[in-house]
Amino acid sequence: MAQLDDAAFSAFYESHVRALWAYVYRVTGNGADADDVAQEAFLRLLRAGPDTDDPEQRRRFLYRVASNLLVDRWRKRKRDEPIEDRRAGTEPSGANNLSDPRDQDVARTFARLTARDRALLWLAYVEGETHEEIAASLGVGKRSIKVLLFRARRRLRELLHARGLSRTS
Amino acid sequence: MTSWFELSDEEDRSLAAFMSEVAALAAPLIIGDPRPIWWKAQLIRRWDAERRAQAPLDVMERVEIVAGLAAAAALLIWAVPTVGRVIAEPFLNLLG
Numbered sequence: 001m002a003q004l005d006d007a008a009f010s011a012f013y014e015s016h017v018r019a020l021w022a023y024v025y026r027v028t029g030n031g032a033d034a035d036d037v038a039q040e041a042f043l044r045l046l047r048a049g050p051d052t053d054d055p056e057q058r059r060r061f062l063y064r065v066a067s068n069l070l071v072d073r074w075r076k077r078k079r080d081e082p083i084e085d086r087r088a089g090t091e092p093s094g095a096n097n098l099s100d101p102r103d104q105d106v107a108r109t110f111a112r113l114t115a116r117d118r119a120l121l122w123l124a125y126v127e128g129e130t131h132e133e134i135a136a137s138l139g140v141g142k143r144s145i146k147v148l149l150f151r152a153r154r155r156l157r158e159l160l161h162a163r164g165l166s167r168t169s
Numbered sequence: 170m171t172s173w174f175e176l177s178d179e180e181d182r183s184l185a186a187f188m189s190e191v192a193a194l195a196a197p198l199i200i201g202d203p204r205p206i207w208w209k210a211q212l213i214r215r216w217d218a219e220r221r222a223q224a225p226l227d228v229m230e231r232v233e234i235v236a237g238l239a240a241a242a243a244l245l246i247w248a249v250p251t252v253g254r255v256i257a258e259p260f261l262n263l264l265g
Contacts, residue, residue, distance in 0.1 A: 004207075006204065006207050009203060009206075009207050010203045010204065010207070013203035013206070014200065014203070017198070017200055017203075018196070018198060018200065021196060021198045022192070022194075022196040022198070025196050025198070026191060026194070026196075031197060031198075034198075039206060042203070042206050043206055043209060043210055043213075046206070046207065046210035047210055047213060047214065097195070097197045098194060098195060103190075103194055103195070106187070106190045106191055106194060107191070107194055109187075110191050121184075121188060122188070122191075122192075125184070125185055125188035125189075125192075126188055126189075126191070126192040150176075153176055153181075153184055154176065156184055156187065157176060157180055157183070157184060160183060160184070160187055
């Protein structure tokens, strides 16, 4: 790859770590996991990142690696945990770290989705990634991504209606 | 196939607004020093380079061992009749 020196890496890290960490944290609801995944993603960027000076390509690589690491964790969890522990909404939301009750409600509502739905919605809405980019990040076929994303949006819409959080409804 | 646009524009705006709220939630991150990550990457890169440089030597070491064993076996096979004769000769002389 086009080598990042210490100073360039520090600058890139400082401008992207917060957003990447927030993505992983909102998907996992776990600060320690977010720390691990974010660090590993930056390490892999240095070891095997794209051969380019374009920061946008580096950013995409970072999210792809982080998403792949998340998928690996879900698969590991599927093997290790009993089925009854894997329902949507049973994961930590991180709401306890928020002081505003409305923010807590937003965090809890988002945590009621499955981890994959959360990742899909975050990549689509917050990162503004295309279907192809999301498919590559989450290791899902391009054909499936539209359906998965539609289902995730529909589930979120139902949650918002149920909790009266939807501003326009 | 289900269309991305099956939800109404209004619903989609509602979801986008909610996702903006999710993105704006405070995250309890304490930004650490990036230098340990950078140094770790340099260290791993150096180990990888050393492993790559060492790989042909490791292969040659195995080749040397195999060649040595083969040579020792060939020598043994070639020497067995001679050694046998040398050992047997005194007994044959005794027997006349």
